[in-house]
Amino acid sequence: MSGLASSAGVMSVAELVGRAVAKLGADRAFGVVGSGNFDVTNALVEAGVPFTAARHEGGAATMADAHARTTGRVAVVTLHQGCGLTNALTGIAEAAKSRTPVLVLAADVAGYQVRSNFRVDADALVAAVGAVPERLHSPASAVDDVVRAWRTASEQRRTVVLSMPLDVQAAPAPEGAAARVEALVPPPAAVPARPAQSAVDALAAALRDAQRPVLLAGRGARGHGEVLRALGEASGALLATTAVAKGLFTGDDFDLGICGGFASDLTAELVAGADLVVALGASLTQWTTRHGRLLPDGVRVVQVDREVEQLGVQRAIDLPVLGDVGETAAAVLSALRAAPRTGLGYRTAEVRAAIAERARWADVPVLDEVTQDDDGHARIDPRVLSRELDRRLPLERVLATDSGNFMGYPSAYLSVPDEQGFCFTQSFQCVGLGLATLVGAALASPDRLPVLGTGDGGFLMGASELETVVRLGIGAVIVIYDDAAYGAEVHHFGPAGADTTQVRFPDIDLAALARGAGAEAHVVRSVADLKVLDDWLAGPRDVPLVLDAKVAEDGGSWWLAEAFRAH
Known part of the structure; x- marks a missing residue:
């Protein structure tokens, strides 16, 4: 579709949409660019909106979610039609469940392409996960459609998906539409409701x-x-x-x-x-x-x-x-x-x-710092690890977490300076959102040290975005609470005698994987091993530090027992 209208020197609706979103106040966009969202993404960039290219659409949606949570402002996602939207759905669902103000610009097939392999019922998919479906209905209504979608996201704090049919995107902008876009300004903030x-x-x-x-x-x-x-x-x-x-x-x-x-x-x-x-x-x-x-x-x-x-x-x-x-x-x-x-x-x-x-878990004494696994290898107590991280990391931090048995340790043990210092994308309790959450929160907090607590399962599930962290030069500390398992299931079903073979995995060197992506990375088995963190903090912090912390089994974390009461 790229450039069909603009190639003749006439602004296309896709370009009109990108400019309109920029004028309404977008200050950051995320996405994976394909043919269906190529023009609208370039229009955003040309209008001055910084764009972060993710490695997966789900990551892009979660980056936008985290950025919007941290700043309190609408973040933008751009997606290819069909598979681009379906890839992003979990991230969209998390944002929708959290009432995060996100505007998703999702390409869609032309109305006449009824047999297209890219055709999905976008509106039904979007509504099914709790987001608000909107649509570019025609070139004539395009500006109004964008404004309506933006205001819903910003004023109602909703996640909105604006479907953009390819034929509407490629059409020339109507006469006078460009002038209307130039006159757009960010909507005023809503007046807070006073109680009776x-x-x-x-x-x-x-x-x-x-x-x-x-x-x-x-x-x-x-x-x-x-x-x-x-x-x-x-x-x-x-x-x-x-x-x-x-x-x-x-x-x-x-x-x-x-x-x-x-x-x-x-x-x-x-x-x-x-x-x-x-x-x-x-x-x-x-x-x-x-x-x-x-x-x-x-x-x-x-x-x-x-x-x-x-x-x-x-x-x-x-x-x-x-x-x-x-x-x-x-x-x-x-x-x-x-x-x-x-x-x-x-x-x-x-x-x-x-x-x-x-009152703080980090103040509760812990005894045995290191245990041995069945192979005789040392493993650090996750409580001790978390306490030491809190002590060594500067307080001016923005903390993100993934999901899993480990999650309570960074969430409860690591302090943050204020509410903008904690980004918790866990309304959907999805494993694998951590690295993408880190990217969005880090870009929203450039003066703070980004820190991620993740499990080995979440790290591997979202590993594509480690390259994004490295490429963007984000000096983050990424801590993997590595028990070589989906620990939540091990500790929930194991005590009843269930076979947990299917949720246990080989103990692999995740630090080596991270080094392959360009990060500095080390295995941590004891408090003494955390000297590498001290050294990294004293250095330029120009690449992320990944700590593959081989943690001892905890018998099921205290918070997990509470969570499983509803199962």
């Missing part, structure tokens, strides 16, 4: 009455850490987050860290002991509540969300508050300052001391 005064008064009263309140911040609370810290202080509440908001309260004396499956024993104890839990932009999923056990009978539950359909979606709540988290917190804080509560609430000296000593 009656809801503010009710929440303030609940916080005054509570003896052991907890503020639980989720995805919708990102960006509102300052006012929530102040609200916690005024209300005597402890602070906790869901996994996707990890880092929101870093450094606060009353920060419990992540609530749910990743929680430390102390965090779980204190949350379960609350008499009031205020969920702020958190939907209280089974993972956050440990299947309801962290919200026992008798606790009063308030949920604050800007979308009415999210209120009470996971469990019954006592007080629904419809409104933006930041606006709600500010209004309730004002009410509490006007009529303060009495007493310390949950913020006693005893609780403060316990949090300082035991």
Whole structure:
């Protein structure tokens, strides 16, 4: 299709689309270029939008997802028709389930090509994974179609797939369309929804009455850490987050860290002991509540969300508050300052001391640092490995994770400076998204050290994007928690006597594979082996460092036991 209209000196609709997306505010695009998205991708680049070429469409979608989560802005993906879209579907599903603002520009066959091998029911596929299907309907409607798709992504924080039929792309842009595109500007940010005064008064009263309140911040609370810290202080509440908001309260004396499956024993104890839990932009999923056990009978539950359909979606709540988290917190804080509560609430000296000593997994003592496997080779305890990584890596980091039995170790043991420092693409719990997540988060955080925690399964499943990391010159630390198995299945089914042969694999040298892609890479079996990390940190960091950490079996991580309660 490339250049059919532009070859005659007339702008094509494909070029029009690329320019329109750039004018609307795109600042980064990802993709795998084929004939169907060649022109639109070049138009994006010519309009000043940086483009990152991935090695797989699924990787491109996840890179965009991670970039948008980290920046809070819409990221763009461009795809070839048919197989380009189907390859990207898992990444699109993860983004859609997380309400990530992503715009996917997906080529599609021309309407008359009913027998094309590239034909799939794109709209049905997109809707099936929870994304929003949109379409270029005609050259005349193209600009409006793009604007509608962009606004849906940005204002509703949705993942939108704009299907672009090849015949529409190749058509000449209508007269006046180019001028319309030049006049486009990024849409203004939506005005945050203010809660009703009656809801503010009710929440303030609940916080005054509570003896052991907890503020639980989720995805919708990102960006509102300052006012929530102040609200916690005024209300005597402890602070906790869901996994996707990890880092929101870093450094606060009353920060419990992540609530749910990743929680430390102390965090779980204190949350379960609350008499009031205020969920702020958190939907209280089974993972956050440990299947309801962290919200026992008798606790009063308030949920604050800007979308009415999210209120009470996971469990019954006592007080629904419809409104933006930041606006709600500010209004309730004002009410509490006007009529303060009495007493310390949950913020006693005893609780403060316990949090300082035991709230973080990295502070819990671990004994045996190295064990031997059946072949006599040393293997490092994943807890010790994670604790040492947290101690050695600079705090100014952006942390990404893959999925698997190992996942709780980097997620719970490694600190981050704020909520932008943790990128958790795990709503779909898909193995293999880690390397692509790292790329998107790293490009969104150029002043921070990118760090990835992945398993051997996830590393190999997404290994095509290791070349992308090297090619882009991303100085990242990639830690493979390598147990030579799909550990989740080993530890879930093995104790019941099941044959786990099919989920165990040869212990191969993943460091050698990484060196073949151009990374610096080493095998780690003990704390002493981590000197290579210290040396790399002291150097130029111009290539990624891959640590193939041969970890000891842990009998099934604590968070995994919680996750499998629903299986």
